[in-house]
Amino acid sequence: xxxxxxxxxxxxxxxxxxxxxxxxxxxxxxxxxxxxxxxxxxxxxxxxxxxxxxxxxxxxxxxxxxxxxxxxxxxxxxxxxxxxxxxxxxxxxxxxxxxxxxxxxxxxxxxxxxxxxxxxxxxxxxxxxxxxxxxxxxxxxxxxxxxxxxxxxxxxxxxxxxxxxxxxxxxxxxxxxxxxxxxxxxxxxxxxxxxxxxxxxxxxxx
Amino acid sequence: xxxxxxxxxxxxxxxxxxxxxxxxxxxxxxxxxxxxxxxxxxxxxxxxxxxxxxxxxxxxxxxxxxxxxxxxxxxxxxxxxxxxxxxxxxxxxxxxxxxxxxxxxxxxxxxxxxxxxxxxxxxxxxxxxxxxxxxxxxxxxxxxxxxxxxxxxxxxxxxxxxxxxxxxxxxxxxxxxxxxxxxxxxxxxxxxxxxxxxxxxxxxxx
Numbered sequence: 496x497x498x499x500x501x502x503x504x505x506x507x508x509x510x511x512x513x514x515x516x517x518x519x520x521x522x523x524x525x526x527x528x529x530x531x532x533x534x535x536x537x538x539x540x541x542x543x544x545x546x547x548x549x550x551x552x553x554x555x556x557x558x559x560x561x562x563x564x565x566x567x568x569x570x571x572x573x574x575x576x577x578x579x580x581x582x583x584x585x586x587x588x589x590x591x592x593x594x595x596x597x598x599x600x601x602x603x604x605x606x607x608x609x610x611x612x613x614x615x616x617x618x619x620x621x622x623x624x625x626x627x628x629x630x631x632x633x634x635x636x637x638x639x640x641x642x643x644x645x646x647x648x649x650x651x652x653x654x655x656x657x658x659x660x661x662x663x664x665x666x667x668x669x670x671x672x673x674x675x676x677x678x679x680x681x682x683x684x685x686x687x688x689x690x691x692x693x694x695x696x697x698x699x700x701x
Numbered sequence: 702x703x704x705x706x707x708x709x710x711x712x713x714x715x716x717x718x719x720x721x722x723x724x725x726x727x728x729x730x731x732x733x734x735x736x737x738x739x740x741x742x743x744x745x746x747x748x749x750x751x752x753x754x755x756x757x758x759x760x761x762x763x764x765x766x767x768x769x770x771x772x773x774x775x776x777x778x779x780x781x782x783x784x785x786x787x788x789x790x791x792x793x794x795x796x797x798x799x800x801x802x803x804x805x806x807x808x809x810x811x812x813x814x815x816x817x818x819x820x821x822x823x824x825x826x827x828x829x830x831x832x833x834x835x836x837x838x839x840x841x842x843x844x845x846x847x848x849x850x851x852x853x854x855x856x857x858x859x860x861x862x863x864x865x866x867x868x869x870x871x872x873x874x875x876x877x878x879x880x881x882x883x884x885x886x887x888x889x890x891x892x893x894x895x896x897x898x899x900x901x902x903x904x905x906x907x
Contacts, residue, residue: 496863497864500860501857501860504759512759515861518872520752521732546726546750546764555725556846558753593902628727640844642842645754647844649848654705655710662721665716668885670724677728679873683899685895687728687891692889696800696802697802
């Protein structure tokens with residue numbers, strides 16, 4: 496085992512530290528967040544921090560860094576109140592990753608990639624066509640994290656679209672069947688091929 | 702595609718909704734959090750919500766529900782200030798999952814499974830022996846999420862132990878090489894076999 500102290504980490508070359516600390520939390524979710532500004536400019540961006548916060552009410556959170564560069568996603572959510580979360584899967588990884596490029600606000604990542612918008616009824620934000628799980632979200636609240644100035648954005652699920660083939664009888668969404676991606680660190684995408692489910696655990700009798 | 706409205710979700714049978722909403726954020730990190738109470742009682746518990754919050758300073762967060770059942774992990778962290786985050790990998794999935802059973806405070810999950818403590822210097826909390834990434838954490842701050850009463854617990858990395866074989870030249874930790882697990886929903890564990898890394902993205906010239 497290599498043992499690194501906090502001083503070692505603080506003294507690392509910047510990119511080395513970013514790679515290391517981004518990998519050390521384990522695998523991450525791989526999602527595209529879709530938004531549209533009040534005047535109709537669309538935006539889609541890759542996020543690896545979408546996290547389940549609770550099922551009743553159904554709420555998800557994600558982390559954003561509004562101070563580093565202009566964050567169209569965050570601004571659109573704050574101004575319109577709505578956004579979509581769409582799973583990244585094998586066929587769209589390259590395009591999904593490209594949305595991390597820093598485009599000016601007036602250029603839509605939907606136009607710079609093969610990713611396509613899908614609109615549903617009067618929901619303001621665009622979904623990502625073809626994604627096996629597409630979630631319509633409404634902004635609820637946010638927390639400014641004192642430690643580093645990032646923001647935890649929390650929203651509630653208002654609609655949920657799932658490919659029939661990956662939804663199992665007990666509500667479980669089979670991510671392996673959808674070839675859903677997971678992210679390792681900053682820039683690595685993996686497609687888990689299979690999984691095992693384990694039963695609900697009770698204490699062993701002693 | 703199956704389309705579910707918010708009303709559909711709110712009216713679901715409870716376990717169905719828990720399975721569904723827990724799967725819909727995508728793959729999750731799979732970690733064991735190790736703690737020790739002030740009087741020496743150890744605890745280890747599986748968490749799927751550990752999230753990278755930032756690299757400089759190196760900070761990670763996780764979500765806990767202190768109101769549902771007694772949460773030894775949270776209490777120990779609050780009283781002692783220290784905890785460990787340890788990656789779950791293929792060989793320990795069954796034992797890691799068993800730590801979700803509800804044991805009374807005076808019983809250590811380390812005694813009820815084949816998981817073993819590993820102590821380092823004078824660090825108060827036990828690491829999980831054999832885990833390829835073992836992180837020593839110090840509690841920093843927490844946020845009570847109004848929407849559902851869960852708590853985001855934030856800590857800083859104070860020491861980081863990594864298996865030499867999985868640390869690459871640029872700081873990237875190769876999770877596939879370590880047979881690191883990722884969690885789908887409440888109870889499914891997958892081991893991604895490989896991944897592809899993609900370069901840093903710049904806007905396409907138009």
